[in-house]
Structure formats: structure tokens, C-alpha cells
Amino acid sequence: MNTKTNHDRTCRAPKSVKGYSIKTSPDKTQIGGQVTVTINDHAIKVPLGTTILEASKSLGINIPTLCNHDDLCVAGVCRICVVEVEGQRNLQAACAFPVTSPIKVRTHSRRVRHARRHILDLMLAKHYGECYSCTRNGNCELQNLAEEYGVDFYRFGHLKEPRYTVDNSSYAVVRDMDKCILCRRCIRTCIDMQEVGVLGAINRGDKTKIATFLDKPLAEVICINCGQCINRCPTAALKAKDPTDEVWAAIDDPTKHVVIQTAPSPRAAIAECFGVEPGTALTFEMNTALKRCGFNKVFDTNFTADLTIIEEGTELILRLYKALVKKDPGVAETIPQFTSCSPGWVKFIEHFYPEFLPHVSSAKSPQQMFGALIKTYYAQQNNLDPANIVSVALMPCSAKKFECNRPEMISSGYKDVDYGLTTRELAKMIKEAGVDLLKMEKSDFDDPFGSATGSGVIFGATGGVMESALRCVIELVTGKKVENLFDHAEITPVRGFEGSRIAELTIGDVGPVPDLLKHLVPDWNWLRGVTLKLGVCHGTANAKKVLEDIRNGGPFSQCQFIEFMACPGGCLGGGGQPIPTTPEIRAARARAIYAEDRRSTIRKSHENPAILSLYKEFLTDGPCGKVSHKLLHTHYVARGKYILA
Amino acid sequence: MLVSENETLKNNIIKWAEELGKDRTILLPLLQRVQKKYSSISPYAMQIIADLLDIHPVEVYSVVSFYSFLNDEPKGRFVIRLCRTISCEMSGRDRIARQLQNELGIAFGETTPDSRFTLEWTNCMGMCDLGPAMMVNDVVFTEMTPEKAHEIVERCRQTFSAFALQNKQEG
Ligand code: SF4
Ligand code: SF4
Ligand code: SF4
Ligand code: FES
Ligand code: FES
Numbered sequence: 001m002n003t004k005t006n007h008d009r010t011c012r013a014p015k016s017v018k019g020y021s022i023k024t025s026p027d028k029t030q031i032g033g034q035v036t037v038t039i040n041d042h043a044i045k046v047p048l049g050t051t052i053l054e055a056s057k058s059l060g061i062n063i064p065t066l067c068n069h070d071d072l073c074v075a076g077v078c079r080i081c082v083v084e085v086e087g088q089r090n091l092q093a094a095c096a097f098p099v100t101s102p103i104k105v106r107t108h109s110r111r112v113r114h115a116r117r118h119i120l121d122l123m124l125a126k127h128y129g130e131c132y133s134c135t136r137n138g139n140c141e142l143q144n145l146a147e148e149y150g151v152d153f154y155r156f157g158h159l160k161e162p163r164y165t166v167d168n169s170s171y172a173v174v175r176d177m178d179k180c181i182l183c184r185r186c187i188r189t190c191i192d193m194q195e196v197g198v199l200g201a202i203n204r205g206d207k208t209k210i211a212t213f214l215d216k217p218l219a220e221v222i223c224i225n226c227g228q229c230i231n232r233c234p235t236a237a238l239k240a241k242d243p244t245d246e247v248w249a250a251i252d253d254p255t256k257h258v259v260i261q262t263a264p265s266p267r268a269a270i271a272e273c274f275g276v277e278p279g280t281a282l283t284f285e286m287n288t289a290l291k292r293c294g295f296n297k298v299f300d301t302n303f304t305a306d307l308t309i310i311e312e313g314t315e316l317i318l319r320l321y322k323a324l325v326k327k328d329p330g331v332a333e334t335i336p337q338f339t340s341c342s343p344g345w346v347k348f349i350e351h352f353y354p355e356f357l358p359h360v361s362s363a364k365s366p367q368q369m370f371g372a373l374i375k376t377y378y379a380q381q382n383n384l385d386p387a388n389i390v391s392v393a394l395m396p397c398s399a400k401k402f403e404c405n406r407p408e409m410i411s412s413g414y415k416d417v418d419y420g421l422t423t424r425e426l427a428k429m430i431k432e433a434g435v436d437l438l439k440m441e442k443s444d445f446d447d448p449f450g451s452a453t454g455s456g457v458i459f460g461a462t463g464g465v466m467e468s469a470l471r472c473v474i475e476l477v478t479g480k481k482v483e484n485l486f487d488h489a490e491i492t493p494v495r496g497f498e499g500s501r502i503a504e505l506t507i508g509d510v511g512p513v514p515d516l517l518k519h520l521v522p523d524w525n526w527l528r529g530v531t532l533k534l535g536v537c538h539g540t541a542n543a544k545k546v547l548e549d550i551r552n553g554g555p556f557s558q559c560q561f562i563e564f565m566a567c568p569g570g571c572l573g574g575g576g577q578p579i580p581t582t583p584e585i586r587a588a589r590a591r592a593i594y595a596e597d598r599r600s601t602i603r604k605s606h607e608n609p610a611i612l613s614l615y616k617e618f619l620t621d622g623p624c625g626k627v628s629h630k631l632l633h634t635h636y637v638a639r640g641k642y643i644l645a
Numbered sequence: 646m647l648v649s650e651n652e653t654l655k656n657n658i659i660k661w662a663e664e665l666g667k668d669r670t671i672l673l674p675l676l677q678r679v680q681k682k683y684s685s686i687s688p689y690a691m692q693i694i695a696d697l698l699d700i701h702p703v704e705v706y707s708v709v710s711f712y713s714f715l716n717d718e719p720k721g722r723f724v725i726r727l728c729r730t731i732s733c734e735m736s737g738r739d740r741i742a743r744q745l746q747n748e749l750g751i752a753f754g755e756t757t758p759d760s761r762f763t764l765e766w767t768n769c770m771g772m773c774d775l776g777p778a779m780m781v782n783d784v785v786f787t788e789m790t791p792e793k794a795h796e797i798v799e800r801c802r803q804t805f806s807a808f809a810l811q812n813k814q815e816g
Contacts, residue, residue: 191701191704196701197700197701197703197704198703199703200701200706200707201707202706202707202710202711203710203711204710204711212703213691213702213703214688214706214717642692643688643692643702644688
């Protein structure tokens with residue numbers, strides 16, 4: 001499976017040059033031809049065009065890298081990967097040297113070792129800060145290299161004073177340019193992978209720095225808070241805004257009732273922070289660990305993921321009903337409906353495609369729905385004063401930190417979610433609490449939201465929202481079990497990692513309208529024989545393509561419903577997930593998530609008993625009713641992309 | 646007033662972009678035209694250019710900040726750039742520097758309050774055999790002496806165009 005989200009490695013080449021570049025498949029064997037490369041006297045045959053770095057890797061030879069990243073195009077700027085190529089006067093960057101003829105390479109000759117050490121020493125000469133007071137201590141590529149190359153003194157000195165002020169303006173991303181080594185991974189992430197274009201290198205020579213447009217604070221530019229740049233940064237120059245001190249303070253305060261909701265993706269990844277292979281889910285161990293850290297209750301965000309499916313699905317049905325049966329042209333224009341659960345994506349569309357905002361579902365994201373319910377429904381049920389509830393959300397995402405601070409997210413009368421924690425930050429808290437996550441016994445989530453369905457879990461992977469929605473729609477409309485149509489209710493056509501895809505589903509016979517929706521539509525006859533087209537896309541670069549396609553009346557404009565996620569791979573590849581995140585690691589996390597879905601017994605959101613009782617007791621006027629509109633739906637801001645000087 | 650200024654700026658940029666061929670390869674020539682006509686490239690101009698060439702404003706800003714001859718903030722009508730590289734240094738650039746500073750009452754990197762002059766350093770411009778060398782806008786002056794510096798500044802004060810200077814020198 002190819003998990004790269006952006007195959008076109010020449011995407012930033014000018015059109016004039018693109019004409020000459022050959023569209024290569026990421027699979028190098030397709031280019032044709034094999035060539036022998038001899039690395040440190042070991043000969044190996046590789047497909048033409050393989051880089052020295054890749055060839056060495058297959059021989060088990062490690063070449064250090066800093067600017068190279070599996071998700072990004074080649075840059076060749078840091079030079080730490082230099083090797084000696086016989087017949088070449090200068091050392092060559094292994095990451096940027098495609099093998100096209102039989103060559104002999106030395107990867108650790110004296111000359112190479114010296115050059116690398118010098119490059120490191122030069123980087124450290126401009127590096128301010130100490131490893132012990134650094135968030136990336138123990139997980140820093142620069143620190144690792146300094147160790148590997150035995151740096152025990154600063155040959156060219158070390159900064160005593162900071163050169164820059166830390167940019168703390170954003171709710172999500174903190175930029176500390178004193179730790180930046182100018183590898184430009186963040187630029188390539190933001191421009192090529194996400195197509196947001198916040199970061200660039202400004203000035204020249206020793207004054208070069210990574211900055212935003214006009215060197216403005218991050219909060220004042222078009223950053224969508226996706227945190228993908230954080231996940232690519234080899235050092236602590238980019239990091240998430242860390243609220244752990246505030247969370248600890250709340251836990252320590254006996255008057256506060258501290259609850260945490262945990263999203264599906266962190267549980268599939270947190271083990272990585274404890275040195276375990278990617279793809280190991282520790283859901284129930286993590287529950288125990290959270291209790292040991294001092295959280296009063298641990299809830300599963302899957303519960304509101306199920307709720308999102310019901311609310312968003314109902315909204316879709318209403319839109320379709322109004323457009324197809326009532327022939328309301330105003331509503332017809334707002335189809336396809338777009339998902340709204342990814343706050344990075346929401347900010348992306350607010351900035352770059354505000355004219356498409358009417359398409360976005362008004363349903364809040366699961367995190368915010370949960371926040372609103374905790375301070376209303378849960379508080380009432382347990383006789384708690386919502387003012388004393390501190391609601392924390394464990395998310396794989398940095399944009400969630402921004403989302404919970406959006407001024408409109410106070411529908412409970414309080415800040416719906418007080419703090420957003422990333423997977424990395426929680427791992428740190430667990431370590432600080434001295435809890436050995438891997439040895440924890442298993443425990444379940446707390447009531448009243450305890451049970452969640454598998455459908456909720458797969459929200460974490462791209463296509464997950466779509467698959468859950470389909471499971472519901474199929475059953476609600478046809479009255480038949482999904483299992484009869486798809487093996488294990490696994491709707492595989494919407495799974496996978498291609499950047500964007502469309503699945504089709506023709507509704508055959510329809511059944512009776514279920515009780516939950518009776519007050520909204522009289523019957524399903526209008527859906528009989530209708531073919532639903534459903535789009536899925538992940539990474540905002542792909543989102544841009546899909547929106548342009550809709551604008552041009554392409555295949556995506558024929559869809560009824562499109563799932564968008566800001567991060568490549570969906571939430572499991574979120575900006576708050578453990579570092580590193582690579583295509584292989586994303587694939588492993590996806591396997592863990594789908595495995596968890598397989599294990600859960602109730603697999604459909606509308607069968608979740610806790611959801612049903614919520615509608616019976618609290619949201620009494622049903623999905624998309626008055627109460628749910630107040631608590632569970634929101635509105636958006638057309639921000640636009642122009643920045644005034 | 647401001648709106649219409651931006652409007653003409655935008656129309657000019659669109660026109661030039663059409664002429665040059667709307668691709669990101671025309672970024673530099675386009676920036677040079679804007680710089681020449683408006684003596685600076687405003688943040689608004691950068692965003693218009695980014696839109697036209699289908700790139701991001703930060704990429705335009707990155708290029709503008711890279712080149713000394715492109716600037717995002719307005720400079721004086723006359724930008725005087727004195728070479729600071731070694732040959733010119735050895736042939737007496739310090740005296741010229743002092744003369745220019747006294748003459749204009751500003752330090753290097755500054756602009757006079759009346760926005761007439763900006764004083765800057767530059768690196769070697771290939772006139773090493775005729776040092777000290779300096780530039781006023783895009784006109785090069787060689788074998789500078791303090792007297793010559795005084796004369797040039799005076800002439801700038803009296804005229805409004807660097808071309809007047811050029812003719813004088815050639816003549
Ligand atoms: S960024 Fe890395 S090398 Fe720099 S202080 Fe932090 S841990 Fe140490
Ligand atoms: S958080 Fe996302 S949008 Fe913001 S700078 Fe980083 S990559 Fe770009
Ligand atoms: S901020 Fe991080 S990713 Fe960006 S250039 Fe600096 S070190 Fe590299
Ligand atoms: S990793 Fe090869 S040049 Fe940076
Ligand atoms: S050193 Fe001044 S022009 Fe070359």
C-alpha cells in the first residue's frame with residue numbers, strides 16, 4: 001500500500017520546467033532498469049533513480065538526515081547526509097543523489113565523518129538553549145546526532161543569549177526560532193503537503209529565519225493550526241502549546257471535578273511515546289493510567305462521534321429531503337454537505353474558500369459536542385455545578401486547542417472544553433505521574449457515556465466518518481443490516497490512503513422511517529433507487545483539489561456528502577500525535593484502529609444505547625431539534641485570506 | 646483614496662503579469678517592475694502577485710526579503726549604496742561614508758525624515774578597480790572622493806530623477 005499523500009514531488013516546480021520533468025511513479029521499479037551501486041564495498045542492485053540514502057538503508061547502513069523526511073519532497077539543504085562518491089570532487093548529499101550509473105560510495109570515511117561533525121558543530125554554534133529545559137529532550141533529531149557523533153564540546157561556540165523572541169501568539173503552535181536549524185521541513189509541510197502556505201524562509205545568509213508573511217505572529221496569519229509542521233520539525237523549534245500545568249493545577253484542586261474525554265487516535269499511538277512499535281492500541285490501559293494521574297472520570301469521545309453521525313446524518317437527510325422533495329433551490333446549492341469535525345479543515349475553508357461555508361455541516365466536532373454535554377447533561381445527572389467541572393480533551397490534534405478557544409464554543413454557559421491535550425502531552429503527564437502505562441490493568445470508560453461503538457473508533461482514520469455515516473444510513477433507510485451487504489459491516493471502498501476518492505452506493509428497497517426521525521421525514525420513498533455519491537479526502541492539499549473540482553463542476557460536485565480531514569491519513573496522523581509520523585507509522589496506526597473496530601460488539605452509531613437514552617432524556621426534540629441546535633451545532637466565520645499590513 | 650491607489654496597483658500588476666506570462670517563473674521580473682514603478686513592494690502587492698501566480702504570499706515575501714534591491718517598505722527617493730567590500734574599503738570608502746553621513750545627517754540603514762535619501766551598504770559590484778564605488782538608485786559612480794559625494798548629493802537635492810545624474814556623469 002502506498003501511503004504517501006503527495007506523489008508529485010515536483011509540485012512546486014514552475015510550469016515551464018514541469019514540461020520536462022517525467023511524472024514518476026513513487027514506485028521506482030516502474031522507471032525501468034536496474035543499476036549496481038557499491039556502498040562501502042557491498043554491491044547492491046537497485047532500481048534506477050533510487051537515492052544513495054534509500055540504497056544504503058536497504059543494506060542496513062545508516063546515514064544521518066535532518067532535512068529529509070519521508071512525507072516531503074527532497075530538499076538537500078542540511079548536508080548532514082553527505083557521502084563520498086568515487087569520481088566526484090565534492091561530497092554529495094545522499095538524500096538528493098539518485099543513482100543512475102554504477103557508482104562507488106563511502107558513507108563513513110574520515111572525510112565524511114569530519115564534514116558531518118563540522119556541520120553539526122556549525123548548527124550547534126547557532127543553537128540557543130539547553131536540552132534539559134527543552135520539550136524535545138530525548139526525542140530530538142539534533143540531540144540524537146550530537147550524541148551519535150560524539151559532540152563533547154562546542155567547536156564553534158554556543159549562543160549565550162537568545163536571538164529571537166518566542167512566538168506564543170497562537171492557541172496551538174509555539175515557534176521558538178532559537179532552536180531552528182533551517183532544515184525547511186516545516187515550509188515543505190505547510191506549502192506542499194498542506195497547501196496552506198504559512199511559513200517561508202526570509203532574509204539571507206546568517207539572517208535567514210523561518211517566518212510568516214511579513215513576519216507576523218502566527219495567530220495573525222492564515223495558519224490552520226494543523227500542527228503538521230510540529231510533527232515534521234526535527235527540533236523543538238515548533239511545538240504545541242502545552243496546557244499540562246493548568247491541567248495538573250485543576251487535578252490538584254479538590255474543589256474541581258476533572259473529566260477527560262479521549263479521542264480514538266491517541267490510544268492507537270500513545271504506546272509509541274513509551275518505546276512500543278507503532279500500531280499497538282492501549283485503550284484500556286490508558287484509561288487506568290488516566291485515573292492514576294488523578295482524572296475523576298474518563299470518557300470516550302467515540303460517544304459524541306456517534307452523536308455527530310446522528311446529527312450530521314440527520315442534517316444531510318434534511319438537506320436532501322428539502323432539495324429533492326421540496327425542490328428548495330437554496331438548499332440544493334448547499335449539497336454536497338461537508339463534514340465539520342476537523343477544526344484544521346474548518347479554518348482552512350474559512351480562510352481560503354469562505355464561499356463554500358454553507359456546505360459545511362453545522363454539527364460541532366465530537367470534542368465540542370462532548371464539552372457541551374459534560375457541562376449540561378452530565379452536570380445535571382450528577383448534581384455537579386458546571387462551574388467546578390474542568391473538561392479536558394485528549395486529542396491527536398493541535399487544532400483542537402484552537403477550536404476549544406473559539407469564542408462561540410460556550411453553549412453550555414461555560415467554556416465547553418477547557419483544555420485540549422495532545423497525545424504527546426498526555427504521555428508526558430503519565431510519565432511525570434510515575435505511571436507505567438504498559439503494565440496497567442485494563443479498565444473501561446466511565447458511565448453514563450461508557451459504551452461506544454466501533455463506528456466511533458474509525459473516526460480516527462481517513463474515510464472513517466464516511467463509513468460510520470454509511471453504516472447508519474444504510475440501516476436507517478433500508479431497514480436491513482449492513483452485515484448483509486458488507487462483510488463484518490466493513491465498507492472497504494471508502495477505506496484507504498489515496499488523497500481523495502469517491503464511493504457510490506445505490507439504495508435499493510427502502511424500509512420504514514425509524515422512530516428517531518419520524519417527525520422529520522414522512523417516508524423514504526424519495527430515496528428509492530437513488531445512487532449516493534460519497535467523497536473522502538484527507539490533507540488540506542487534497543481538500544483544495546476537491547474544492548477546485550467542485551468549483552469546476554467535476555465529479556466531486558456530483559457528491560451528496562464529502563468527508564474532509566485536515567491531516568494526511570486523518571486524525572491518526574494528527575499534529576498532536578507522537579513524533580515521528582511517517583507513511584509507515586500512519587498505516588500501522590490505521591491497522592490498530594480498524595482492529596479495535598472489529599473487536600467492538602455494537603458497530604453502528606444509531607444502535608448505541610447511551611445515545612438512544614440521551615435522546616430520550618435530554619435532547620427530547622430529537623436530532624437537529626432545538627436543544628441539539630443550541631448545544632451541538634455551531635456557525636462559522638468567513639475569514640478570508642488577505643492580511644492587512 | 647487609498648482604495649483607488651490599490652486598485653491601480655492591482656490593475657498594473659495584472660497587466661504586467663499578462664505581459665510576462667502568468668507563471669511562477671516571472672516572479673522576479675514582475676517584482677522588479679513593481680519596485681521600479683512604486684519604489685517598494687507593498688504587502689498588498691505581494692498578495693496580489695501570489696494570487697496571480699498561484700503561489701503563497703509568504704513565498705513572495707521570502708523572495709522580496711532575500712534581495713537587497715527589493716523592499717517591502719518605502720525607501721527614500723534616492724537610495725545611495727556604498728560598497729563595503731575589501732577593494733573599496735582599501736581605496737578609502739570610510740572617508741566617503743563619513744562624508745555621506747554628515748551630508749545627509751543619517752546613519753547607514755536609515756532614511757532621511759523628508760524621505761528623500763536612504764543610505765545603505767552594498768557588497769562588491771564589480772567596480773573594484775575603480776574604487777571606492779557607490780550607486781545612486783541604478784546609476785554607478787566610481788572613484789569617489791568626498792567632494793564628489795557632496796556634489797552628487799547636492800545634485801540629487803536639486804533634481805528629481807536619477808537619470809539627470811547619469812547624463813551629467815556621462816557628459
Ligand atoms: S532542540 Fe534538541 S538539541 Fe536543541 S535544546 Fe532541544 S533537545 Fe536539545
Ligand atoms: S500548523 Fe499547519 S497551517 Fe500552521 S504553519 Fe504548521 S503546517 Fe502550516
Ligand atoms: S522550524 Fe523546525 S522544521 Fe522548520 S526549519 Fe526550523 S528546524 Fe526545520
Ligand atoms: S538530509 Fe540530505 S541534505 Fe539534509
Ligand atoms: S570591492 Fe567595491 S566594487 Fe568590488
